[in-house]
Each structure stands twice: as C-alpha cells, then as structure tokens.
Amino acid sequence: MSTQIKEFKTIIAGERMSASDGATMNIINPANGAIIAKAPKCGISEVNLAVAAALKAAPEWASKTVGERSKVLLKLSQLIMANLDELAKLETMEHGSPIRKTMNFDIPLCAEQLEYFAGVGRALTGETLPVGPWCTSMAIREPLGVVGLITPWNFPALMVVWKLGAALITGNTVIVKPPSITPLTTIRLAELAMEAGVPAGAVNVVTGPGELVGEAMVQHPDVAKIGFTGDTVTGKRIMSLASSTVKQVGLELGGKNAFIVLSDADLDSAVEGAIFSAYFNTGQVCAAASRFYIHESLYDQFAAKFVEASKSLKYGDPMNMETVLGPVAYAAHRDKIEGYIGRARNAGAELLLGGERPDTPDTKDGFYVAPTVFGNCSNDMEIMRDEIFGPVIALCKFKTNEEAVALANDTKYGLCASVWTRDLRTGLQLASHIQAGTVWVNEHLMIFCETPWGGCKESGWGKDLSTMVLKEYTKTKHIYLDLSPAPVKPWYMILK
Numbered sequence: 001m002s003t004q005i006k007e008f009k010t011i012i013a014g015e016r017m018s019a020s021d022g023a024t025m026n027i028i029n030p031a032n033g034a035i036i037a038k039a040p041k042c043g044i045s046e047v048n049l050a051v052a053a054a055l056k057a058a059p060e061w062a063s064k065t066v067g068e069r070s071k072v073l074l075k076l077s078q079l080i081m082a083n084l085d086e087l088a089k090l091e092t093m094e095h096g097s098p099i100r101k102t103m104n105f106d107i108p109l110c111a112e113q114l115e116y117f118a119g120v121g122r123a124l125t126g127e128t129l130p131v132g133p134w135c136t137s138m139a140i141r142e143p144l145g146v147v148g149l150i151t152p153w154n155f156p157a158l159m160v161v162w163k164l165g166a167a168l169i170t171g172n173t174v175i176v177k178p179p180s181i182t183p184l185t186t187i188r189l190a191e192l193a194m195e196a197g198v199p200a201g202a203v204n205v206v207t208g209p210g211e212l213v214g215e216a217m218v219q220h221p222d223v224a225k226i227g228f229t230g231d232t233v234t235g236k237r238i239m240s241l242a243s244s245t246v247k248q249v250g251l252e253l254g255g256k257n258a259f260i261v262l263s264d265a266d267l268d269s270a271v272e273g274a275i276f277s278a279y280f281n282t283g284q285v286c287a288a289a290s291r292f293y294i295h296e297s298l299y300d301q302f303a304a305k306f307v308e309a310s311k312s313l314k315y316g317d318p319m320n321m322e323t324v325l326g327p328v329a330y331a332a333h334r335d336k337i338e339g340y341i342g343r344a345r346n347a348g349a350e351l352l353l354g355g356e357r358p359d360t361p362d363t364k365d366g367f368y369v370a371p372t373v374f375g376n377c378s379n380d381m382e383i384m385r386d387e388i389f390g391p392v393i394a395l396c397k398f399k400t401n402e403e404a405v406a407l408a409n410d411t412k413y414g415l416c417a418s419v420w421t422r423d424l425r426t427g428l429q430l431a432s433h434i435q436a437g438t439v440w441v442n443e444h445l446m447i448f449c450e451t452p453w454g455g456c457k458e459s460g461w462g463k464d465l466s467t468m469v470l471k472e473y474t475k476t477k478h479i480y481l482d483l484s485p486a487p488v489k490p491w492y493m494i495l496k
C-alpha cells in the first residue's frame with residue numbers, strides 16, 4: 001500500500017462527496033503517528049442530504065423481496081473477501097490492529113456475519129393472533145425506515161457490519177457515522193455495498209465529529225432509530241437527545257467485566273483464557289476482562305503464571321505478521337490509559353508488570369502501552385471501577401463464591417463476565433446471579449453471529465447479533481381483518 005496521503009470521500013446518495021466547505025480530518029496511523037489519509041469533516045448539511053437520500057431510497061429497498069436483499073448481502077460478503085488484503089491493511093493502518101488479526105479475524109468475520117444476516121433475515125416471521133371466529137388479526141414486522149448507525153473505533157469494520165447487516169436485511173436504509181479516527185474501512189465497505197447492488201442512498205456514510213454529525217443524526221425527525229456502540233457517557237447523551245423525536249435507540253456501551261476463577265478451576269485454561277480476554281485488540285474491547293477475581297487458594301499461582309504469559313506477548317509494528325499486540329488507537333487514548341496506571345500506583349495497587357511506556361525502535365513513535373498488571377487490588381480502586389480500554393489488568397483475591405458474585409455485581413456496568421470452574425452446576429448457579437448480558441463458563445469473549453450481544457445496567461440495552469437483532473430493526477404492525485358476513489353491531493348495542 002502506498003504511503004501517499006489519500007483523500008477519501010464520504011458517500012451520500014450513491015455519490016462520493018467532500019464536505020460542503022471542503023474541510024477534512026487527518027487520519028493517523030497509531031503505529032507511528034504518520035498521517036495516512038484525509039477524510040471529509042462533514043457537518044449538519046451533509047447529514048440532511050444523507051437523510052433525504054436514505055428517505056428517498058427507503059421505499060425501493062423495502063419493497064424488494066427479502067430474497068433479493070439477501071442476495072445483495074451475500075454479494076457484499078463475497079466482495080469483502082475478494083478485497084480482504086486491502087481492507088485488512090486499511091484497518092491495520094487506521095486502527096493499529098495487528099495485520100494477522102485483521103486478515104484472519106476482523107475482515108473475514110465481517111463477510112461471515114453478512115452471510116448470517118443474509119440467511120437468517122429470510123426466516124423473520126410475524127404472528128397470527130386468534131382473537132375470535134369473525135376476524136383475523138396479525139402482527140407483521142415492517143422496516144423502521146431510515147436508521148442511523150454510530151460506530152466506535154475499536155473494531156472499525158466489524159462494528160459497522162454487525163449493525164448494517166441487520167438493518168439492511170430487514171429493509172431499512174442507513175446512514176453510518178463512523179468514528180473520526182477510523183473512518184476509512186467504513187467508507188470502503190459502503191463503496192463495496194454499492195458495487196454489490198445496494199441502491200443509491202440506501203447506504204450513506206457521513207464522516208465528521210460526533211458532537212456535530214452524530215447529534216444531528218440523533219435529532220433528525222426522519223431518522224427512526226439510532227444503533228450506537230461506544231462510551232456510556234456518549235450513550236446517555238444520545239438517549240437524552242433522542243427523546244426530542246421519541247426515537248428508538250439501541251445502546252451497546254462500556255463494560256468493566258469480571259473474570260472469576262473459582263478454587264476448583266483448571267488453572268492453565270483459566271490463565272490462557274485470561275490472556276486472550278485481557279489483551280485481545282490491546283484490551284480495546286467492550287467485552288474485555290479487566291477485573292480478575294481469583295480464589296485466594298489459587299491467587300499466587302494464577303498471578304505468577306499470568307504475569308509470565310503477559311511478558312511473552314509480542315507487541316510492536318502491527319504490519320508484522322508476528323505481532324499480537326498493536327498500539328492503542330490514538331495518542332489521547334494512550335495518555336488516558338497512562339493516567340489510570342499512574343493513579344493506580346499512587347492508590348497502592350501492586351505493580352506486577354509493565355507500567356512504563358515502551359521505547360523500542362518499533363514503538364517509539366507510536367501510541368503503545370505495554371501489558372500492565374496490578375495485583376492485590378480492591379473494588380474501591382479506580383482501576384477496578386472504570387473502563388480503561390487498554391492492556392491494563394487488575395487482580396483481586398476472594399474467599400467465597402458469594403463474595404465473588406457480590407464483587408462482580410458491584411459496578412454500574414452489566415455487559416459480560418466469566419466464571420472458571422470444573423463444576424458446571426456451580427458455574428451455572430453463579431452465572432444466574434451475575435448481573436450481565438452474557439456470562440461465559442470456562443470461556444471469555446466468545447461472541448458468535450448466532451448469540452445475542454448487549455448488556456444491562458449502564459452497559460446499555462437492546463441486542464446486536466442473533467435472530468433477536470431482527471426485531472430491533474423492525475417495528476410491529478397489528479392488522480385486523482373483519483371477516484364477519486353481516487355488518488358489525490353498533491358499539492352501544494354490544495355494551496350491555
């Protein structure tokens with residue numbers, strides 16, 4: 001890929017466009033701080049254009065058969081795989097995710113998810129309702145209309161596809177507002193969607209600041225729903241702004257997810273699971289495990305093995321196929337994580353590994369955070385309460401299973417958790433008491449197309465993925481058919 005600075009265009013009504021005032025945003029490679037591209041810095045006028053285009057395209061897209069929409073999604077899936085190399089490199093360059101991950105996980109999973117939605121969307125049904133012999137009543141599912149998707153930077157392509165696939169197969173048209181630091185893969189996906197046969201205006205991308213572009217979408221009266229993944233603070237803001245038009249919102253927000261190792265756990269499996277769930281995507285995963293509760297009988301062994309395994313992770317240039325941990329996504333995020341590390345040290349957490357900014361030839365210009373492990377933490381510490389969104393791990397001891405559940409639930413978040421035990425009955429009992437959208441037993445971070453994803457408490461509400469998401473992007477209409485042969489009696493004759 002050329003290192004020349006390429007100017008990307010936003011996509012509205014099937015046209016590649018610049019911002020109306022020509023403003024652009026620099027897109028920076030977090031591995032070395034270099035500007036790699038520019039994207040339009042749009043504003044309210046582009047949102048209005050995109051909503052008008054999506055509104056115009058809505059009847060055509062909604063009137064296609066689900067089979068026709070399915071074929072377009074399958075074509076998009078194929079085009080994604082045909083452009084795997086380009087998309088994977090683009091995502092690695094804008095986000096810093098290691099190429100071995102974008103090439104083998106993120107982009108292929110985008111294609112797989114579209115296949116899933118192309119198939120499962122065809123099985124969406126309504127209901128008939130037996131209210132009486134003289135009538136028939138049915139509840140049918142209809143598209144919502146124009147849907148706004150506001151996506152985060154931690155999985156730039158995948159988070160778009162999660163929502164886009166569900167929104168399109170159910171007959172909606174879409175405006176995507178990608179994150180300002182990683183808009184490039186979204187733009188390419190929209191270009192491929194047009195190539196796959198999505199009509200002009202059915203998929204629009206408006207790049208630009210969330211406070212402007214995002215808020216204009218949220219407040220626009222012709223946008224029926226906002227599907228959002230991102231920070232809890234932003235989610236609250238979106239929820240409050242959406243009330244002005246009584247807009248539906250789906251919120252997939254932050255998490256501070258507990259990883260509970262019971263006294264009978266298989267220690268090696270638990271450590272392996274811990275390494276994956278703590279460091280995958282350099283910890284920038286809403287579902288990442290970041291609070292580790294280890295039974296006191298296993299704590300020392302777990303901590304020693306976890307630290308040893310953490311040391312062996314290769315971090316550095318994400319374009320190197322050997323790298324498993326890239327930089328974090330942007331400089332201010334690195335600084336924020338370092339702030340957490342400094343305050344954790346001051347608060348008395350025991351630093352077991354890391355804590356310093358890496359300074360190797362590979363990392364010196366990028367936004368790197370080395371794997372950092374704190375031991376002997378307590379639930380009142382900031383690192384046990386805030387979503388850090390980086391490779392910073394906090395370990396804590398517990399004595400009883402009841403205490404572990406109470407500690408896990410002592411948070412404003414409710415996204416996910418895991419329990420590690422050889423006793424599946426105990427695992428199931430704890431899972432039923434943990435307040436979270438997902439609880440895994442002897443696994444963490446296992447998210448599939450087929451399984452619902454979304455949290456409770458301040459982690460949001462609504463579901464992505466699985467068949468459940470189809471209801472999130474459709475509305476129910478009740479249709480009543482009077483079948484009686486004679487005219488219905490006037491209402492005052494029915495009342496006794």
Ligand code: NDP
Binds near residue numbers: 210213254255389
């Ligand atoms: P944000 O919630 O700010 O960003 C997510 C998306 O929302 C981006 O597209 C952003 O646009 C947009 N946005 C920002 N402000 C508004 C607004 N007022 N109205 C509408 N849309 C808006 O997350 P950040 O990128 O700032 O990350 C901050 C923290 O959030 C992270 O450190 C992490 O803790 C958490 N986070 C959690 C994620 C998750 O999956 N749960 C994902 C990403 C972040 P723009 O980029 O232009 O600001």
